[in-house]
Amino acid sequence: MHDKTLAELSQGLADKAFSSVELTEHFLKRINDLDGNYNSFITITEEQAVAQAKAADEQLAKGNTQALTGVPIAHKDIFCTEGVKTSCGSKMLDNFVPPYNATVIEKFNAAGAISLGKTNMDEFAMGSSNETSFYGSVKNPWNTSCVPGGSSGGSAAAVAARLAPAATGTDTGGSIRQPAALCGITGLKPTYGRVSRYGMIAFASSLDQGGPMTQTAEDAALLLNVMAGFDAKDSTSSDTAVADYIATLNDDLSGLTIGLPKEYFGEGLDPAIEASVQAAIKEYEQLGASVKEISLPNTDLAVPCYYVIAPSEASANLSRFDGVRYGYRCEDPKDLHDLYTRTREEGFGEEVKRRILVGTYALSAGFYDAYYKKAQQIRRLIKNDFVEAFKEVDVIMGPTVPNTAFGIGEKSNDPVAMYLEDIYTISTNLAGLPGMSIPAGFANGKPAGLQLTGNYFAEAKLLNIAHRFQQATDWHKQLPATIADQVEG
Amino acid sequence: MEWETVIGLEVHVQLATQTKIFSGSSTAFGAEPNTQANAVDLAMPGTLPVLNEQALKNAIMFGLAINADINKKSVFDRKNYFYPDLPKGYQTTQMDEPIVGAGTVEIQLKNGSHKTIRIHHAHLEEDAGKSLHEGVLSGMGHGSSGIDLNRAGTPLIEIVSEPDIRSAEEAVEFAKKLHSIVTSLGISDGEMSQGSMRFDVNVSVRLKGEEEFGTRTETKNLNSFKFMEEAIELEVERQIDILEDGGEIIQETRLYNGDTKTARSMRSKEEANDYRYFPCPDLLPVVIDDSYIEELGNNLPELPDARQARFVESYGLSEYDAGILGGEATTASFFETVTEQCGDAKLAANWVMGELSAKLNNEEIGINHCPINAEQLGGLISRIKDNTISGKIAKTVFEAMWNGEGTADEIIEAKDLKQVSDxxxxxxxxxxxxxxxxxxxxxxxxxxxxxxxxxxxxxxxxxxxxxxxxxxxxxxxxxxxxxxxx
Structure with missing residues (x-):
């Protein structure tokens, strides 16, 4: 069953080809048998999943079905789940069991989806390799000595290894798209404000956005149909009408203008990835699209701009982890100061501390104008680059990442090299635009991702563009050899 | 040497909204600790603030009442510091772009003169929780402290004056005027004993005629007019003593203890926190238009100055009496109900300012908790007016009414107090x-x-x-x- 897409599994349930309990138990068994190889889950909610599946089967029998009734998925451990540990990949929250659900979780519950468990991630979503997780590195199913990307590396690996048909992720600077690219799956970061952030543990509030991580664009559309929408609990969520993302998947692409930013094809890009991207562009031309070179002149400012804004926001967002009300507390604090300092020293990992320090510095009196304020000005310039570009083109394409999956440990002592892996994804978050990564072939035997960036709230268009490509190609159907061997006849 | 005192006030006013500024928890005072704190108030991971529109409206109403500029775009900022009663590790407040801009407040001094105090701005923010130390609650062990987050997230407006105040008396009159404005607007219950209004006073002194301000100190968190007056007087004296001895004033934050009538330094300027203010990314800038402001302006309740003038005009009261009766909305409405009931404003004024006010002061209760309601007092005065009882007997009846023995008529009947006019x-x-x-x-x-x-x-x-x-x-x-x- 695990060789099927979410859409196919949903159809199978409707056709009574198998029950939700059978389907759920199949994936639970795969996780139990195989996740030792990948470490993609932090928590497996076996009992809850089976109970949900039984309830789903009753609903299916009655014909009362919602969009995802009976379909199992996995959630990044950043989404708060009532009664289920939500760690955010950190020792700080290793004992934290939220008394509430994130809005995204509520929506999936209402849609009838089954939750298999919570996936591994970089600590507080700070990382591009999943190496910063308190629960250990996740391994890339295409090559288990390589990273799966991050921060939604657990979700990406789980979908790539078919331990879950689909998963949720979050993306602050590329955390859905980059692991999707490195693991050869489809990932969509919606427009900022399209998906509620309530109950999604904050890294950088003005950049964070939840989205689907799936095998196909069609599956991403199914998930986004459930996830998207205004939430009165999130002041930054948008009340722009939500499209039916399935309805326009097959729209014709003739007349589509694709913009190729020249800045995305320069120094630092692996030529093998570039070749994959160029081949994908050719495919689009076959589908009726035309191509135009564009310029996003402030691209090189995106990484430094991001590494001021995101840590600044994070430095305040993570102040609540103080050992007073929940989460980790140091042993035998001598006094209040000791409670604060030791709790945070012991509870946070290195990368989180590094970013808190950078953010605290950037916001300090005397540095604010030079860093935070300047970064906000640059952010507007970057946004304007895109606004100008979308006057000429319908979608912007390029590589998702400059390199394929790198070895575990290879870049962990060089934060700047690690940060540069996000060079193509970060601008999208700074501008608040929707972006996708879809499989576009292989470079050096590892998956290469094609990034699609759309205009504000153009998710339906992006999904349509991605779906038509997947109708014409089969890169998204490729499986790592070990997984392909497990596919039943 | 003749010294001049220079004072600026920062006044925190709790707004009388049903729920908190960024969450749906109740703001009612006096509940069991932590029973009015939800996941948002506890700063649980992933929770987000949503602005309570009533708090915004209340702040705008205050701005309109002091003829201030209302900013059509205002921004919430995070003020970062660690303290156990501050669950998020930052206070959500407004720094560079507050909702209320510059305005003015008129005060009247005891000698009858008037003065204008300029308001620099007023902004919206959230209150912190409370730290409870050993012994406050049962079950708290030796040396332990507890946190009550019921107050965390209660909406406040912080009103910041220009340094236009020149004496403790002016400071008190200014504070009382603010109290009467916010209670007249109905945006605050004005319950001082429950911390609904708290003052930070910035005090400096300079030689009379000097242009430059002296070095100032800030005395924080004074919760009554009396303590504020005492704290200012003490601080002025301290500063003058230091300067006359050839010393220098150190810029610092001070704490006043109302029980011992002493003050001490809390922290110097060097030890001050760097609050690292920046715009809160969880809240969008608040953007309002003219019609929104206009609608609030059109429905503004009567303000103290207008009411005072009306009391002089329609009831023939002296300006002084009108000031006392018209200043506070609850007193004013009490007086007007008494007058309506008995048909004699002069008698009503005498009773409200005399017998009633003395009794309330004596028992230390506010007029809104008075055991005799305005209709009942009006009923009593009617019996004086129609000669059923004398003014003297009326005092006996008043006492009985206070003790809950019934209406004036019931008491006169029961105690056979009718005046003999036969x-x-x-x-x-x-x-x-x-x-x-x-x-x-x-x-x-x-x-x-x-x-x-x-x-x-x-x-x-x-x-x-x-x-x-x-x-x-x-x-x-x-x-x-x-x-x-x-």
Whole structure:
């Protein structure tokens, strides 16, 4: 069953080809048998999943079905789940069991989806390799000595290894798209404000956005149909009408203008990835699209701009982890100061501390104008680059990442090299635009991702563009050899 | 050397919204600790703030009441510091772009003069929780502290004055005027004892005629007019002593202890926190348009100055009395109900400012908790007006009403306190007193007009005593004069 897409599994349930309990138990068994190889889950909610599946089967029998009734998925451990540990990949929250659900979780519950468990991630979503997780590195199913990307590396690996048909992720600077690219799956970061952030543990509030991580664009559309929408609990969520993302998947692409930013094809890009991207562009031309070179002149400012804004926001967002009300507390604090300092020293990992320090510095009196304020000005310039570009083109394409999956440990002592892996994804978050990564072939035997960036709230268009490509190609159907061997006849 | 005091005030006013500024928890005072704190107030991971629009409206109403500029775009900022009663590790407040811009407040001093105090701005922010130390709650062990987050997230407006205040008296009048404005607007309950209004005072002194300000200190968190007055006076004296001894004032934050009447330094400027303010990314800038402001302006309740003028105009009160009765919305409405009930503004004013106010002060309760309501007091005054009882007996009835013995009419009936206005009965009483005091009658009749007036009081007193105060004093006078002069 695990060789099927979410859409196919949903159809199978409707056709009574198998029950939700059978389907759920199949994936639970795969996780139990195989996740030792990948470490993609932090928590497996076996009992809850089976109970949900039984309830789903009753609903299916009655014909009362919602969009995802009976379909199992996995959630990044950043989404708060009532009664289920939500760690955010950190020792700080290793004992934290939220008394509430994130809005995204509520929506999936209402849609009838089954939750298999919570996936591994970089600590507080700070990382591009999943190496910063308190629960250990996740391994890339295409090559288990390589990273799966991050921060939604657990979700990406789980979908790539078919331990879950689909998963949720979050993306602050590329955390859905980059692991999707490195693991050869489809990932969509919606427009900022399209998906509620309530109950999604904050890294950088003005950049964070939840989205689907799936095998196909069609599956991403199914998930986004459930996830998207205004939430009165999130002041930054948008009340722009939500499209039916399935309805326009097959729209014709003739007349589509694709913009190729020249800045995305320069120094630092692996030529093998570039070749994959160029081949994908050719495919689009076959589908009726035309191509135009564009310029996003402030691209090189995106990484430094991001590494001021995101840590600044994070430095305040993570102040609540103080050992007073929940989460980790140091042993035998001598006094209040000791409670604060030791709790945070012991509870946070290195990368989180590094970013808190950078953010605290950037916001300090005397540095604010030079860093935070300047970064906000640059952010507007970057946004304007895109606004100008979308006057000429319908979608912007390029590589998702400059390199394929790198070895575990290879870049962990060089934060700047690690940060540069996000060079193509970060601008999208700074501008608040929707972006996708879809499989576009292989470079050096590892998956290469094609990034699609759309205009504000153009998710339906992006999904349509991605779906038509997947109708014409089969890169998204490729499986790592070990997984392909497990596919039943 | 003659010194001049310079004072600026920061006034925190709790807004009387049903729920908190960024969450749906109740703001009611006095609940069990942490029963009015939800996941947002506890800063649980992933929770987000949503602005309570009523708090915004209240702040705008205040701005309109002080003729301030209302900013059509305002921004919430995070003020970062660690403290156990601050769950998020930052306070959400407004720094560079507050909702209320510059405005003015008129105050009247005891000598009758008026003064304008400029308001620099007023902004919206959230209150912190409270730290409870050992012994406050049962079950708290030795050396332990507890946190009560019921207050965390209660909406506040912080009103920041320009340094226009020149004495403790002006500071108190200014604070009282703000109190009367916010209570008249109905945006705050003004309950000082529950911390609904708290003051930070910035004080400096300079030689009279000097242009430059002296170095200032800030005394924080004063929660009564009295403590504020005391703290200012103490600080002014301290600063003058230091300067006259050739010393220098250190810029610092100070704490005043109202019990010991002493103050101490809390932290110096060097030790001050760097709050690292930046715009809160979880809240969008608040953007409002003219019609939104206009609608609030059109529905603004009557303000203290307008009410004072109206009381002078329609009730014929003195400006002073109108100021006292018209200043606070609850007192004003109490007075107006009494007046409506008894039809005599002068009598109503005398009773509200006299007997009632003395009793309230004595018992230390506010007029909104007065055991006698305005209708009942009006009922009592009506009985004075229609001569059912005398003013003196009315005080007895008032006491009984205060003790919950019923309405004026019920008490007069039950205690048989009706004034005797029956001519026949009064004449009998007068006759008896004349018959029993022949010597005094003789003296009276031999005295001249001037002395007679004084002596008349003796006979009136005797009759009142005989009637247990129930004789109608006006009628007794008439009858006595007639009989004595015969």
């Amino acid at each position: 001519t026949g009965a009064l004449e009998t009483m007068v006759d008896e007193v004349i018959a029993n005091n022949t010597e005094q009658v003789e003296n009276y009749r031999n005295a001249d007009e001037g002395k007679r007036k004084k002596m008349l009081g003796f006979f009136v007193g005797q009759i009142m005593k005989a009637s247990k105060g129930q004789a109608n004093p006006g009628m007794i006078n008439q009858i006595l004069l007639k009989k004595l002069n015969d």
